[in-house]
Amino acid sequence: MIELIFLTCALLALAILGYVFWGGVGRKRKKIGREFGLLxxxxxxxxxxxxxxxxx
Numbered sequence: 001m002i003e004l005i006f007l008t009c010a011l012l013a014l015a016i017l018g019y020v021f022w023g024g025v026g027r028k029r030k031k032i033g034r035e036f037g038l039l040x041x042x043x044x045x046x047x048x049x050x051x052x053x054x055x056x
Contacts, residue, residue, distance in 0.1 A: 014044035
């Protein structure tokens with residue numbers, strides 16, 4: 001149960017981090033912001049896959 005809560009919070013944090021990097025930093029410094037945003041979204045997708053595997 002604790003692992004599901006941790007994965008859910010990690011998914012939420014990575015999604016917010018990706019949004020901040022893509023939208024906030026990505027406006028001023030496009031290359032850096034978009035690359036870190038993409039990495040954060042990739043991490044969020046991986047955590048979502050882990051969460052899906054735990055639930056099924």
